[in-house]
Amino acid sequence: MSEFDIARNLLVVLPELGLTILAIVLLLMDSYLPKGSNRTIAYTAAIAMAALAATPLLFPPDETSTLYWGGMIHYDWLSQIFKVMLLFAGSLTCLIAVKDHQAGKRGEFYLIITIATLGTSLMAGSADLIMVFVALETLSIPLYVLAAFGKNTRSSEAGLKYFLYGSFASGILLYGFSFLYGFAGTTSLEGIASAIANGTEIVPILAALVMVLVGFGFKISAVPFHMWTPDVYEGAPTPVTAFLSVASKAGSFALLIRFLLSVFPADVIVAGQSIQTFWINLVVVLAVLSMTLGNVLALRQKNFKRMLAYSSIAQAGYTLVGVAALQSNSDLAIAAISFYMFMYIFTNLLAFGGLVLVSEATGSDDISNMAGLNRRNPWIALAITIGLLSLSGIPPAAGFFGKFFLFQAAVEANLVLLAIIGVLNAIVALYYYLVVIKVMYVDHHEDEDQPIAMPPAYAWALGLATVVVILLGTIAVAPIFDWARLGAQAIIPGF
């Protein structure tokens, strides 16, 4: 890049620019509109973000990754696919928040969600340690605020807990970055990679690697860095939990893929040992622990939100199976992770969106309160059912393909045992998901003749998510998966 082409550079960050403008607009709306116009703000935010989700498709990137903004930002299909899904996550979260009395009734909620979306969207394309950290904090700080948004002690506790754990994780991550900078003398990921490739010292690299894994482990709530997850998920307002469970995971996985593949690739041999073998082993351990512990602990939960918290730990574990499969250096593993996150965003928002309605109507998140839901509103029951089927990997929901791709990638990488542990875990998980479905359809409840209304915002959000989850599990799987493969091929050397 010889000359700084401002137009081209601005196009690259079009979604982020849009989000910034949107944030300002929302701020003004919140200040000047009369009290109680939170619905207008929510619709503005949701529609704007859904529209912005189309912008990454308008200007197709090159086949290989290109750097912009002085090497700060990657522009390739991998970042684009993640941006699309993250913008949808923001948009759907705004819609499912409308009726939530803790968060959604306040206009500034939508502003903060927009800023968090901006952060996670930047994460998807970061190419420099500074950028990575700024993006990560742009995501995290709004989320700390949001977790404490509810006016009760549980929410305040969640906010404080999340803040303490989160800032600790950021600190560790930053410490790891400082090792990398000290070693390489540069903050660009490419520069670090070439410095590592020519280096001879192994200890600082391994230390940095471990710290990076720990930092991201917190963000994706992998065991053993998951301790904050159940309390924060349960205490935070439900729409916040929904956003937290998908956006920070997806953004972190996008970064993790880049980090592991470009900074610590297979051909780097330090002190006679491939650095890749080292992190693969670590990731395998994290994956097995997260899947097993997440699922086993979820079995005992009586509160639906807490159950989804443990389930999201397990889901992070499945995705880590895909990360471990990155060693085969094929596009299948990266595409599998991207596809999994894509469908996971819609799936999880589906489950949480249904939960908002149920808990606003019944005043509690307990599973037993969902009894007879099919007779109170069959559409909500169906939406939650599709979401849970997708989480458990049962066709025709998208989760079946998602897990299939991940485990197939693991088998391709010769991690057959890991794949078997993964599928056995999926069975354990089926137990608690099926019980909820059974409660909704089969069990009786004293209030079951009182219908629960479905407001239009929810009809749109849940309807869209349901359709996407079913389509991704049936006829639309090929285009999205092939698109994810395109993203994968952009960053794998040799494609």
Added chain:
Amino acid sequence: MEGFQFPILSAIVFIPIFAAIIILFMDSKSRDLIRGIAITAAVVVLALSAVVFFTYNSIIDEPGGIKDMQEQILTSGSATASTEMYVKGMEYREYLPWVSSLGISYHVAVDGLSAPMILLTGMVTVTGVLISWNIQDRIREFMAFFMLLVAGVYGVFIAVDLFVLFFFYELAIFPMYLLIAGWGWVKLREYAAMKLTLYILIGSVVALVGVMAMYFVSGNFFSSAAGAEQLANAISTGILPANSTAFSFNMQQLTLAAELGAFGELGYFGVEGLTFASFWFPLIFMGFGILAGLFPFHNWSPDGHVAAPTAVSMIHAGVLMKVGAYAALRVAIQLMPSGAEIHMPWIVFLTVINVVLGAFIAFRQRDFKYVIGYSSVSHMGLVSMGWATMNLTGMTGAGLQMFSHGAMTALFFGCVGMVYDRAHTRDIPSLGGFVKRMPWVAVAFAIGGLTSMGMPGFSGFIAEFPIFQGMWQASDQITLTLGSIELSNYYSILVIISSLGIVITAAYVLRVTGQVFFGEFDSQKYPDIGDIAIQDRVILLLLGIPLIVLGLYPAILAPMVQSGLVPVVNLLGGM
């Protein structure tokens, strides 16, 4: 593809799915409409299944039909004879690319083995809806889930792509769980439903990992120079679809890989002496065998059958256990014949335990439904035993037994349900003399009982006799080496042991028939027991008549099943 063909197989799968969706969103108070939609969908699907069955049946013996085709290919001495016979034996093919970059396609068709299973599923679907006619509690949800379950079962039988097979297999799991947990026998339902679901899934997901591994092994084979040539060859002769790539889940392509020995190469996992087939065969065979009630994984089956509502017991024992046996044959034996040759000689012992132990336990039961539940374990053991003979006679018997036992056990469970609905107990000693009030049921149960005993003139005989005959035939061909001991001719001993199972079967069938239907009727204890309703008679006729027809005229089914098994047996080197 010449012209437009009505996608009859897709119709068979998707009609129940659409019916389920419509029913789920109807008003739960319009019971008649719900039942009407369910029975209409079931009857239409049965009619389509019958069309598939009889049109396939008519092209077997005609000149230029399936038999001629197979003979021609066998005499040509082609190196890929089995694959050619398998592919050309398929009818009603539908092929649509799905995820092309991973070699996944929506690919369905029927052959001589799956066509009878389609018909059986249709029969059990109609009878299942009829016997649930008077369900009071949440009939809407019940019918919707039942239809979904049926769709999943159909999908497995028509799948030619392994991914499609697993897709429908898993699809059947959650409605089945909900049906048992929601409408089953109160005392046992939650426990049994979960136990059954977990058992079945564990087997299938381990098999799924095996299939993924198979995908890469065959893909690497077809990527090699020699394999690529074979692949191009197969495409040019029309054996494989024109857009086939090296990596594929198409069972035809995997069969080709098996026939060319791709799964028999030594050194799998870097272990000397281990092949892909010898490692994965037992895992995949047993994985699906769990659903077929294979010892020692049969434990879910009696509990599950007893806890389930009648319609689900019927479809479960009648059809779903056959899904297990069918998938074990299709995925394990057909795709890994070299593994079958290594492992079947010891798996046969498990099947003998199945047959004898199942019958013994059935004999000891007091609960009417447990008797039938364990008898299913025993009879499904005969199917696995038939697969273990690895010759045409025995395997054909197993194929016939799948159909015969499916109809018979659905009939049994139907009879049990009818008695229980009126007497409100299943305790055999406290029942008695029901022939006086329910003559139809008594006759139907007797027909089922005679079939079960393997009485000539009923379908059980024409199914079980070839299995035993096949065992004798296999006896001097199969040896088992255990360290320094070499067993030979032991299949004939196993036949003698397992014939004990038949004797015990006769004993418990006669005991149950005698105690439930004959003897003194206690009209004070059961004051208001009347005869069965008209829809119940339809059930008994629909399931009972095929047992007799097949017994008297086996030619309606035997050649068909045989034609479906010729490619498999040829793969096993048995032609």
